[in-house]
Amino acid sequence: MKTRFYxxxxxxLLAFDTLAQLSFKYAAIxxxxxxxxxxxxxxxxxxPWIYGAFIGYIGAFFSWMTLLKHAPIxxxxxxxxxxxxxxxxxxxxLFNEKIGWPQILAAILIVAGVICLACSESEAHPAENDSEGHAVR
Incomplete structure (x- = not known):
């Protein structure tokens, strides 16, 4: 159940943040x-793009605050x-921007960092088992 929530x-959060950034880009153009x-x-x-940015930031704020109440930091x-x-x-x-090797390397490092932190969190808090062997958190 928690996995689905996360x-x-x-x-x-990803959708709202992306909406905000792309809306600001369209508004600036x-x-x-x-x-x-x-x-x-x-x-x-x-x-309308500037309002998409506002909606994105407000949605991201509430998504982030909700996640912080439950997810490991x-x-x-x-x-x-x-x-x-x-x-x-x-x-x-959308904007024909170029993706080069620095961006690809940065993307790989971001994903690797997320995976490392998720793995370290699961090792720091291993699931406990109840009397029937089911994982309990």
């Missing part, structure tokens, strides 16, 4: 040229950075 929670005047602010807040913190991968992949597709 999976759903981290997928929600459509708000060009950058000008420090009232007309530019009206142009920014007249686009080490793996939770590491997994919260998986949006870097989703934003990178979607930016390559």
């Amino acid at each position: 999976i759903f929670g981290f997928l929600a 459509h708000a060009l040229p950058l000008q420090a005047d009232l007309a530019w602010l009206f142009r920014v807040f007249g686009m 080490g793996p939770a913190f590491a997994a919260s950075h998986l949006e870097i991968l989703s934003v990178m992949l979607l930016s390559a597709w």
Whole structure:
């Protein structure tokens, strides 16, 4: 049951974080040229993308706060950075941004870090068994 909660929670966090980052990128592209005047602010807040960013950040905040109440902090913190991968992949597709070897290496290191922290957490808190041999947490 907890595993399903963690999976759903981290997928929600990933989705909200990705929505926020991509929405800011779209808003920035459509708000060009950058000008420090009232007309530019009206142009920014007249686009739906900026509201997608707000929704993404609010959703990410509540997802993160809910996860922090239940998930171990080490793996939770590491997994919260998986949006870097989703934003990178979607930016390559949506904005034709290039993915080079530094980005690929960084993605591998992020995933390896999440896996290492998850494994170390499971070793630090091994599942206890009840009288019938079922795992209990």
